[in-house]
Amino acid sequence: xxxxxxxxxxxxxxxxxxxxxxxxxxxxxxxxxxxxxxxxxxxxxxxxxxxxxxxxxxxxxxxxxxxxxxxxxxxxxxxxxxxxxxxxxxxxxxxxxxxxxxxxxxxxxxxxxxxxxxxxxxxxxxxxxxxxxxxxxxxxxxxxxxxxxxxxxxxxxxxxxxxxxxxxxxxxxxxxxxxxxxxxxxxxxxxxxxxxxxxxxxxxxxxxxxxxxxxxxxxxxxxxxxxxxxxxxxxxxxxxxxxxxxxxxxxxxxxxxxxxxxxxxxxxxxxxxxxxxx
Ligand SMILES: [Fe+2]
Numbered sequence: 001x002x003x004x005x006x007x008x009x010x011x012x013x014x015x016x017x018x019x020x021x022x023x024x025x026x027x028x029x030x031x032x033x034x035x036x037x038x039x040x041x042x043x044x045x046x047x048x049x050x051x052x053x054x055x056x057x058x059x060x061x062x063x064x065x066x067x068x069x070x071x072x073x074x075x076x077x078x079x080x081x082x083x084x085x086x087x088x089x090x091x092x093x094x095x096x097x098x099x100x101x102x103x104x105x106x107x108x109x110x111x112x113x114x115x116x117x118x119x120x121x122x123x124x125x126x127x128x129x130x131x132x133x134x135x136x137x138x139x140x141x142x143x144x145x146x147x148x149x150x151x152x153x154x155x156x157x158x159x160x161x162x163x164x165x166x167x168x169x170x171x172x173x174x175x176x177x178x179x180x181x182x183x184x185x186x187x188x189x190x191x192x193x194x195x196x197x198x199x200x201x202x203x204x205x206x207x208x209x210x211x212x213x214x215x216x217x218x219x220x221x222x223x224x225x226x227x228x229x230x231x232x233x234x235x236x237x238x239x240x241x242x243x244x245x246x247x248x249x250x251x252x253x254x255x256x257x258x259x260x261x262x263x264x265x266x267x268x269x270x271x272x273x274x275x276x277x278x
Pocket of ligand 1: 138139140212
């Protein structure tokens with residue numbers, strides 16, 4: 001077992017809507033050593049490797065994110081000194097990483113399925129970061145368990161802040177063609193903050209679209225994100241896209257949840273539109 005069994009029980013009581021901490025035993029696994037990750041960075045297609053300078057402000061304009069001037073492989077190899085932030089995306093493209101991703105997800109699947117149905121779009125991401133690197137304030141569209149493997153990071157999440165931090169228009173834009181994961185950050189959001197000091201062996205379940213930002217500690221950090229989509233994450237995406245369409249037509253859709261019946265109609269209509277488009 002990768003995850004500590006009592007933690008998985010605890011996770012069950014939190015899933016899908018609440019943050020949950022777990023412990024894992026992947027520390028020191030050879031797939032997450034710098035030499036193997038350098039090889040992975042060279043083997044993945046270029047669109048699966050994202051990296052940039054690591055000394056960013058929490059509120060970073062995505063259009064102005066500075067590059068670090070190095071190749072992907074050089075960025076991993078010299079991560080201790082090049083002040084960078086990097087993510088290797090969809091590591092399941094490599095058979096060895098695919099195996100470990102599915103082994104981890106398989107352990108929590110019996111907990112997840114009764115709550116949100118089939119786990120699909122199973123994707124893995126490895127984050128390799130220089131000391132002090134910052135991942136700016138953002139949200140992600142999938143269910144995620146972040147597993148710390150080397151170094152430390154502070155993960156600052158803003159749960160239960162829904163309407164106060166992100167407007168309905170921002171939620172809708174997030175799923176649209178021009179949406180970006182980064183969000184504008186303001187000091188007043190701090191009243192919703194919950195900080196997790198992650199050390200090797202720690203894992204954190206992050207619900208769909210929980211706003212967060214991350215700062216790496218004094219050493220190189222390596223983390224693995226195991227992610228999946230579900231009926232719940234699909235429903236949220238369809239509702240937001242449907243509402244965006246209505247808003248573009250000059251209507252004013254109510255906030256999700258205000259009228260569950262109406263939300264259901266929008267989700268259904270969106271589903272039909274997607275089917276016709278196929
Ligand atoms: Fe994230």
